[in-house]
Amino acid sequence: xxxxxxxxxxxxxxxxxxxxxxxxxxxxxxxxxxxxxxxxxxxxxxxxxxxxxxxxxxxxxxxxxxxxxxxxxxxxxxxxxxxxxxxxxxxxxxxxxxxxxxxxxxxxxxxxxxxxxxxxxxxxxxxxxxxxxxxxxxxxxxxxxxxxxxxxxxxxxxxxxxxxxxxxxxxxxxxxxxxxxxxxxxxxxxxxxxxxxxxxxxxxxxxxxxxxxxxxxxxxxxxxxxxxxxxxxxxxxxxxxxxxxxxxxxxxxxxxxxxxxxxxxxxxxxxxxxxxxxxxxxxxxxxxxxxxxxxxxxxxxxxxxxxxxxxxxxxxxxxx
Numbered sequence: 001x002x003x004x005x006x007x008x009x010x011x012x013x014x015x016x017x018x019x020x021x022x023x024x025x026x027x028x029x030x031x032x033x034x035x036x037x038x039x040x041x042x043x044x045x046x047x048x049x050x051x052x053x054x055x056x057x058x059x060x061x062x063x064x065x066x067x068x069x070x071x072x073x074x075x076x077x078x079x080x081x082x083x084x085x086x087x088x089x090x091x092x093x094x095x096x097x098x099x100x101x102x103x104x105x106x107x108x109x110x111x112x113x114x115x116x117x118x119x120x121x122x123x124x125x126x127x128x129x130x131x132x133x134x135x136x137x138x139x140x141x142x143x144x145x146x147x148x149x150x151x152x153x154x155x156x157x158x159x160x161x162x163x164x165x166x167x168x169x170x171x172x173x174x175x176x177x178x179x180x181x182x183x184x185x186x187x188x189x190x191x192x193x194x195x196x197x198x199x200x201x202x203x204x205x206x207x208x209x210x211x212x213x214x215x216x217x218x219x220x221x222x223x224x225x226x227x228x229x230x231x232x233x234x235x236x237x238x239x240x241x242x243x244x245x246x247x248x249x250x251x252x253x254x255x256x257x258x259x260x261x262x263x264x265x266x267x268x269x270x271x272x273x274x275x276x277x278x279x280x281x282x283x284x285x286x287x288x289x290x291x292x293x294x295x296x297x298x299x300x301x302x303x304x305x306x307x308x309x310x311x312x313x314x315x316x317x318x319x320x
Contacts, residue, residue: 099248114199132193
C-alpha cells in the first residue's frame with residue numbers, strides 16, 4: 001500500500017520552508033548591513049559637524065556675506081581680492097616661518113629625548129616619561145603668560161642672559177623674527193613631549209635582535225642610530241612631520257593671546273597667522289565671505305600636504 005502525504009501536511013511543510021527561507025534571507029541582510037550600522041554614528045556626526053561646515057564654507061566664500069544683512073553672490077571675487085591682499089601674503093609668510101622654526105627643532109629634540117628615555121640604564125624612566133605630558137596638559141593661557149614674561153623686553157630672563165654677552169635688549173613682540181621665535185618656542189614647549197612619546201613607542205617596537213646584529217658587525221651607538229633607528233622610524237617620522245605641519249598651518253591660540261585684545265598679530269601684523277587673519281576678517285570685521293575664502297585656501301593647503309604625505313608614504317613603503 002503506497003503512503004501519500006495529505007494536502008494539509010504538504011501545505012504546512014511548504015509554509016515552514018518559506019518561513020525558514022525568509023529568516024535566512026533576513027539574517028543574511030542583517031549580517032551585510034550590521035557593519036554599516038556600527039560605523040554609521042561616526043559618519044553621521046562627521047557629516048553634521050565636519051562635512052557640512054566645510055561645504056558651507058565653500059558656498060559662503062562665493063558671496064559677500066553679511067550675517068545680519070544681505071548676501072550677494074559675487075563668484076570668485078573674494079579669491080581675487082585675497083590674491084592681491086598683502087595682508088594675506090604676510091599672514092602666509094608668518095605661518096610658514098613659525099611652522100619651520102617650531103617643527104624642525106621640536107621633532108629633532110623629541111627624537112633625541114626619545115632615544116634617551118629608551119635607554120635601559122635610565123633610572124626613574126617611568127617618571128620622566130610621564131613628565132613629558134606636562135607641557136601638553138598645561139593651559140595655553142598660562143604658557144603664553146610665562147613665555148611672554150621670559151621674552152619680555154625690559155625684565156625678561158632671555159634678555160638678561162643676552163645682556164651678559166653684551167647684546168642689547170630685544171623687543172621680541174615688536175620684532176618680526178623675534179615674535180616668530182617667541183611663538184615657535186611656545187609651540188615647541190607644548191608639543192615636544194607628545195612627539196617624544198610617539199617616537200618612544202616606535203623605538204620600543206624595534207626588535208633588539210637588529211641592534212645585536214649591528215653590534216656584532218662592528219656598528220657603534222652612532223652608526224646604529226643612523227643606520228638602524230632612523231630607517232626603522234621613517235614611517236613614524238613622516239607621520240609626525242605631516243601632523244606637525246597641519247597643526248602649524250592652523251596655529252591660532254598663541255598669536256591670538258599675544259595680540260590680545262587686538263586681532264592683527266602685533267602693531268605691524270608681524271606675527272599674524274592665516275587662522276588669526278581669518279578670525280579677524282570673519283568675526284572682527286564681519287566679512288564672512290572673505291573669511292570663508294581664507295578658510296578655503298587654508299583647507300586646500302592642508303589637502304596638498306596630505307597628498308604629499310600619501311605619496312611619500314607609498315614611496316617609503318615601496319623602498320622597504
